[in-house]
Amino acid sequence: MATIDDVAKLAGVSKGTVSSVFSKKRPISQPVTDRVLSVAKELGYFPNHIARSLAIKKTMIVGLKMPISKEGSTTQFEIQMLNGVIKECTKHGYRILLDTLPEHEDLTQFSSDPVDGVIMLNPRKHDQRIERFEQMRIPIVLVGRPDPLDSSISYVDNDNEKLAYEVGRYLLTQGHRSMLFLNSSANMTVSDDRLSGMKKAYEEQGVPFDNVQVMNFVRKLHATPMDYGYMSMMEMHQKVPFTAVVSDTDRVALGILRATRELGVDVPKDLSIVALSNNVRLAEEMTPKLTSVELSAETLGAEAGRILIQKMKDPSTVEQLIIDAQLIVRESTRSL
Amino acid sequence: MATIDDVAKLAGVSKGTVSSVFSKKRPISQPVTDRVLSVAKELGYFPNHIARSLAIKKTMIVGLKMPISKEGSTTQFEIQMLNGVIKECTKHGYRILLDTLPEHEDLTQFSSDPVDGVIMLNPRKHDQRIERFEQMRIPIVLVGRPDPLDSSISYVDNDNEKLAYEVGRYLLTQGHRSMLFLNSSANMTVSDDRLSGMKKAYEEQGVPFDNVQVMNFVRKLHATPMDYGYMSMMEMHQKVPFTAVVSDTDRVALGILRATRELGVDVPKDLSIVALSNNVRLAEEMTPKLTSVELSAETLGAEAGRILIQKMKDPSTVEQLIIDAQLIVRESTRSL
DNA sequence: TGCAATCATTAAAGCGGTTTAATTAAACCG
DNA sequence: CGGTTTAATTAAACCGCTTTAATGATTGCA
Numbered sequence: 001m002a003t004i005d006d007v008a009k010l011a012g013v014s015k016g017t018v019s020s021v022f023s024k025k026r027p028i029s030q031p032v033t034d035r036v037l038s039v040a041k042e043l044g045y046f047p048n049h050i051a052r053s054l055a056i057k058k059t060m061i062v063g064l065k066m067p068i069s070k071e072g073s074t075t076q077f078e079i080q081m082l083n084g085v086i087k088e089c090t091k092h093g094y095r096i097l098l099d100t101l102p103e104h105e106d107l108t109q110f111s112s113d114p115v116d117g118v119i120m121l122n123p124r125k126h127d128q129r130i131e132r133f134e135q136m137r138i139p140i141v142l143v144g145r146p147d148p149l150d151s152s153i154s155y156v157d158n159d160n161e162k163l164a165y166e167v168g169r170y171l172l173t174q175g176h177r178s179m180l181f182l183n184s185s186a187n188m189t190v191s192d193d194r195l196s197g198m199k200k201a202y203e204e205q206g207v208p209f210d211n212v213q214v215m216n217f218v219r220k221l222h223a224t225p226m227d228y229g230y231m232s233m234m235e236m237h238q239k240v241p242f243t244a245v246v247s248d249t250d251r252v253a254l255g256i257l258r259a260t261r262e263l264g265v266d267v268p269k270d271l272s273i274v275a276l277s278n279n280v281r282l283a284e285e286m287t288p289k290l291t292s293v294e295l296s297a298e299t300l301g302a303e304a305g306r307i308l309i310q311k312m313k314d315p316s317t318v319e320q321l322i323i324d325a326q327l328i329v330r331e332s333t334r335s336l
Numbered sequence: 337m338a339t340i341d342d343v344a345k346l347a348g349v350s351k352g353t354v355s356s357v358f359s360k361k362r363p364i365s366q367p368v369t370d371r372v373l374s375v376a377k378e379l380g381y382f383p384n385h386i387a388r389s390l391a392i393k394k395t396m397i398v399g400l401k402m403p404i405s406k407e408g409s410t411t412q413f414e415i416q417m418l419n420g421v422i423k424e425c426t427k428h429g430y431r432i433l434l435d436t437l438p439e440h441e442d443l444t445q446f447s448s449d450p451v452d453g454v455i456m457l458n459p460r461k462h463d464q465r466i467e468r469f470e471q472m473r474i475p476i477v478l479v480g481r482p483d484p485l486d487s488s489i490s491y492v493d494n495d496n497e498k499l500a501y502e503v504g505r506y507l508l509t510q511g512h513r514s515m516l517f518l519n520s521s522a523n524m525t526v527s528d529d530r531l532s533g534m535k536k537a538y539e540e541q542g543v544p545f546d547n548v549q550v551m552n553f554v555r556k557l558h559a560t561p562m563d564y565g566y567m568s569m570m571e572m573h574q575k576v577p578f579t580a581v582v583s584d585t586d587r588v589a590l591g592i593l594r595a596t597r598e599l600g601v602d603v604p605k606d607l608s609i610v611a612l613s614n615n616v617r618l619a620e621e622m623t624p625k626l627t628s629v630e631l632s633a634e635t636l637g638a639e640a641g642r643i644l645i646q647k648m649k650d651p652s653t654v655e656q657l658i659i660d661a662q663l664i665v666r667e668s669t670r671s672l
Numbered sequence: 673t674g675c676a677a678t679c680a681t682t683a684a685a686g687c688g689g690t691t692t693a694a695t696t697a698a699a700c701c702g
Numbered sequence: 703c704g705g706t707t708t709a710a711t712t713a714a715a716c717c718g719c720t721t722t723a724a725t726g727a728t729t730g731c732a
Contacts, residue, residue: 001448001472003718014682019720026721029680044471047447050395051718054386054687059450061433068422079415086404090436097397098432100422111383112337114395114450135380136337226621254621261623282618285562285590287597339688350712355690362691365710387688390717 002043011039022047053114061095062308063115065129067122068100076279077297078121081143084301085119092309112136117312119143119304139311141304147189154311156303156321163293163325164194164246167274168201170327171244175336176272178211180236180245182229182252186216194276198246213240217248229255237263243336244272249279253290253332272333288331295325338379347375358383389450397431398644399451401465403458404436412615413633414457417479420637421455428645448472453648455479455640475647477640483525490647492639492657499629499661500530500582503610504537506663507580511672512608514547516581518568518588522552530612534582549576553584565591573599579672580608585615589626589668608669624667631661 008015013032020026021036028036039045053059064085066078086096097115110132117139123130125147133140142155171179181198183191195214202209215232222228229252233245237259247253253275257267265271267288275283275292283290303321311317344351349368356362357372364372375381389395400421402414422432433451453475459466461483469476478491507515517534519527531550538545551568558564565588569581573595583589589611593603601607603624611619611628619626636659647653 005718015719016682016684016721017680020681023720027680032680046468046472048390048718049447049450050386050389051687052447052720053450054384054390054689054718055720057687059386061450068426086434086436090404093437095437096434098422098434100426101429101431111385111388114385114389114397132382136382224621251621254618258621258623282590285560285587285594287594341688351689352691352712352714353710356711359690363710368710384688387717388690390688390719391690393717 001048002040002045004045004047006043007036007040007045010043011036050114059114059116060093061097061115062089062305063097063099063113063118065099065118065120076281077277077295080281080297081121081301081304084298084303085305086301087298088302088305089309094309112138117141117308119301119308123147137315139308139315139317141308141311143300143304151320152318154307154317154319156300156307156323158295158300158325159322160190160193161197161200163276163327164197165201166197166325166327167246167276167293168198169205170329171246171272171274171333172201172205172207174272174333176244177207178240178242178244179213180232180240180242181212181214182217182232182245182247182256183214184217184248185219191216213242217252224255225249225251226255226258228252229257230259231255233259234263237265242271244274244333247273247275249277250275250281250283250286250290250292251279253292254282254286257286268332268334274327274333283328283330286332291328291330291333293325293327296323299323337384338376338381340381340383342379343372343376343381346379347372386450395450395452396429397433397451398425398641399433399435399449399454401435401454401456412617413613413631416617416633417457417637417640420634420639421641422637423634424638424641425645430645448474453477453644455637455644459483473651475644475651475653477644477647479636479640487656488654490643490653490655492636492643492659494631494636494661495658496526496529497533497536499612499663500533501537502533502661502663503582503612503629504534505541506665507582507608507610507669508537508541508543510608510669512580513543514576514578514580515549516568516572516576516578517548517550518553518565518581518583518592519550520553520584521555527552549578553588560591561585561587562591562594564588565593566595567591569595570599573601578607580610580669583609583611585613586611586617586619586622586626586628587615589628590618590622593622604668604670610663610669619664619666622668627664627666627669629661629663632659635659 004015004018008018011018013036017028017032018036020028021033089096097113115138118133120129120140120142122144123142123146130140130146130153142153145155145157146153183194185191198212199209202212213236217228222231229247233256245256247256253273256273260267260271267273273290275290277295278292283292300323303323307319340351340354344354347354349372353364353368354372356364357369425432433449451474454469456465456476456478458480459478459482466476466482466489478489481491481493482489519530521527534548535545549572553564558567561584565583569592581592583592589609592609596603596607603609609626611626613631614628619628639657639659643655643657
């Protein structure tokens with residue numbers, strides 16, 4: 001690759017001049033500009049992004065730390081998130097450095113990334129990395145709340161408790177009292193949050209919570225989310241009475257629907273179904289169309305991007321944003 | 337941020353020594369190593385990735401050029417592709433620089449990216465960028481074939497013609513003669529390829545091709561892929577006779593299924609359905625489970641990654657890889 | 673015509689690392 | 703013990719660009 005020196009030499013100017021021709025930060029006379037550009041073209045010269053970054057201490061790149069499970073297909077949630085981040089960052093001229101590498105134990109191996117800021121997904125409890133970025137003065141925004149909470153850290157998150165509460169209240173006010181609750185895995189904070197939200201709704205309406213049959217996704221038992229829905233429905237159908245089922249995701253709901261077809265249960269006449277998240281974004285396309293909560297992962301990502309960009313301009317920026325989830329009533333629920 | 341100089345000074349050694357402690361490219365005595373590391377820790381020093389990249393001319397980053405439509409949700413195909421690229425590259429210690437920025441008209445603005453190689457999606461006809469990367473000596477691999485074909489350019493691609501041919505042959509040998517073919521948009525090469533593959537199957541089996549009613553996706557007419565399937569099915573059901581429908585994607589098939597339910601058409605008893613691509617990866621989870629072609633976008637991505645990594649080691653590498661698509665027969669088809 | 677102001681250009685000093693060639697110190701050996 | 707290896711360290715050059723301060727060349731104005 002030709003360098004700026006080659007161009008400067010051949011065009012008979014200094015490299016400072018060539019630099020200015022390309023960066024346009026200083027006026028260069030027309031004849032000189034023309035000569036430089038033509039020489040550059042002839043040599044196939046393009047400014048070296050790395051060298052430039054080193055000099056100006058800016059890369060126009062945003063890092064996205066995204067853990068990826070080993071077996072790991074990226075979840076739909078992550079994808080939509082990513083989409084939001086991309087759109088927002090691209091709009092402001094930033095590119096995304098996807099970082100799904102597992103972290104090196106060896107601190108010696110750790111190097112500061114070629115990024116101007118970082119968005120981090122699903123931070124862990126007492127996440128070491130957060131301090132490290134702060135130490136390096138690299139602006140950071142989390143998607144998901146920091147644990148422990150820290151008012152100096154910017155993040156965006158859903159309010160899962162509120163979301164489950166809304167769903168619970170909706171079903172209760174529609175006359176449903178007993179339901180099957182297909183929550184996600186037992187060990188996740190989101191499950192706890194949802195559970196307490198649901199309890200709150202029952203409490204508020206004065207209905208005893210033992211009307212709710214709670215289940216959890218278990219990887220070993222359920223091969224796919226759909227299996228989880230299908231098997232739970234088949235298993236619980238006769239065992240306990242319920243007029244509604246609250247499902248982890250739309251994929252799980254797909255399994256429930258399959259079971260209802262086999263069982264001859266009509267949705268929504270005999271059974272109402274609500275999905276707590278719209279992963280595959282298929283609610284609109286299912287039969288019947290699925291009442292579900294719109295988690296707006298994309299908004300989450302976009303907002304994270306927005307805040308980060310702001311923070312890269314003004315490092316003192318701190319913003320903590322809870323994105324409201326929307327319950328969208330479609331055809332899979334009815335009031336009793 | 338502390339620099340290598342700060343560390344060197346405080347530890348009372350030269351920067352070359354500090355460099356070696358971190359890069360481990362040269363043995364440094366234990367006492368010195370310890371001293372340097374402790375000083376580094378104290379100062380919160382981490383090697384600067386950009387400076388290092390400039391010096392060693394290597395970034396361990398792979399660029400992914402991925403056009404993103406303006407309205408644009410990323411398609412499932414792209415996502416699975418991306419997933420494949422990520423997995424393969426991560427495995428070898430590379431990170432991904434996502435580049436969805438529209439290209440600058442102004443060549444002046446174009447700078448060589450901080451990447452060691454590039455994967456490019458959906459290259460355009462006579463794509464300027466390809467030459468540019470070659471000029472810059474940056475290894476590149478395409479996903480999708482270059483147009484015009486060029487035996488010096490590495491790429492991976494599906495064989496859409498063969499794929500449609502297989503589907504056509506499968507249906508014909510199962511006794512289906514007339515079908516509804518919901519192809520993708522008319523102006524895409526993939527549509528042409530599929531059409532000619534399908535024709536070939538008919539020719540081979542000696543069945544006149546006018547038994548096939550071909551439709552195309554039209555953005556203005558069909559709000560969603562599902563609408564495309566639903567509307568086409570509703571419209572054509574009485575107009576022309578057919579015992580099978582070949583659908584663009586699984587989303588489209590979802591619309592077809594909805595229509596059959598409303599029309600009281602049983603799948604697969606009265607109608608067989610095959611999807612030409614498994615975008616939402618929901619074939620398994622639909623009712624009935626959908627017979628579909630597994631495009632293996634993820635494999636495409638992973639293979640592109642593999643070839644690129646190879647090419648970064650040995651720039652003379654050229655590989656052109658056609659990934660076979662698999663027709664997976666599930667429950668939505670039957671032989672007559 | 674002389675002096676200040678303006679404009680275009682350049683030389684050189686960074687940016688923060690790596691690496692080569694030279695130097696010093698320690699170890700080995702007959 | 704002198705001479706040769708070997709190992710550890712360093713000084714300085716370099717990677718390719720930006721930017722500051724200095725230098726000339728022009729222009730404006732009285």
